[in-house]
Amino acid sequence: FMLTLxxxxxxxxxSFVLTATTPAVTPPENEFSIxxxxxxxxxxxxAMKLPGPSIHPTLQIxxxxxxxxxxxxxxASSITITFSVTKAIPQNTIGSLLITFPQNFEHAxxxxxxxxxxxxxxxxxxxxxTSWVDASMVDRLSVRLDVSKAIPIGVYGFEFPVTVPEYIPxxxxxx
Numbered sequence: 001f002m003l004t005l006x007x008x009x010x011x012x013x014x015s016f017v018l019t020a021t022t023p024a025v026t027p028p029e030n031e032f033s034i035x036x037x038x039x040x041x042x043x044x045x046x047a048m049k050l051p052g053p054s055i056h057p058t059l060q061i062x063x064x065x066x067x068x069x070x071x072x073x074x075x076a077s078s079i080t081i082t083f084s085v086t087k088a089i090p091q092n093t094i095g096s097l098l099i100t101f102p103q104n105f106e107h108a109x110x111x112x113x114x115x116x117x118x119x120x121x122x123x124x125x126x127x128x129x130t131s132w133v134d135a136s137m138v139d140r141l142s143v144r145l146d147v148s149k150a151i152p153i154g155v156y157g158f159e160f161p162v163t164v165p166e167y168i169p170x171x172x173x174x175x
Contacts, residue, residue, distance in 0.1 A: 026055040060087040063155075066174055073166045076108060081174065082118065082157030089151040096134075097143045099158070100175040104165035109135040115143075118157035123149035 003016055030052040036045040063084040070077040081099060101107070109115060112133045117124060123146040124132040134142035141160060145151070 023055060024057060026052075030054070056093060058087065059089060059093070060085065062086055065157075068162075071164060071168075073164055073168070075164055077162055077164050078159055079162050079174075080118075080157055080159045082155060084155050085151055085153055088153055091150045092147050094145055094151065095147045096145060098175075099141045099143075101139050101141075101162065102172045102174060103169040104167065106138040106163050106165075107135055107141055108161040108163050109133070109141070114161055115141070116159040117143075118159065119154055121152050121154050122156050123151060 001018060003018070031049045032052055033048045033050065034046065035043050038044050061083055063082070065080075065082045067080045068077045112131055115133045115135070117132075125144055125146045130144065132144045134144065141158070143158060
């Protein structure tokens with residue numbers, strides 16, 4: 001696969017999306033490389049033999065929902081995100097969950113207690129081990145899990161405060 005641009009990119013962060021078909025199972029050689037080439041096809045930068053993610057064909061997560069208390073521009077809102085685990089997830093399968101906000105949405109998390117897990121069966125790390133909430137970036141929330149425990153069948157969710165932007169982006173998708 002090769003992506004060709006028609007001009008020079010200014011320094012900054014960029015992302016690109018491509019369509020791919022994932023295999024049914026993790027391949028024996030599970031790695032990929034990224035090369036940045038100039039217009040003469042000379043390599044300017046590269047990341048070689050990056051490990052590919054493992055494929056978990058039996059992971060059964062469904063019914064994602066998103067609800068909010070207010071959509072008024074510039075105001076606080078409480079977001080609730082839920083999902084269902086319909087088949088228990090074995091230990092050492094999922095280490096964290098990442099919630100990425102749409103453009104210009106920011107969390108208003110001031111302390112770990114501002115984030116509420118709605119199901120006590122979700123295996124969060126013990127309080128003396130590590131914080132289970134990473135809110136270090138305002139446009140995303142990472143929830144750490146205790147990988148030594150399985151995730152049982154159930155409905156799980158998180159509630160947390162955000163600030164609604166003055167202008168709602170046209171691509172208003174929470175991932």
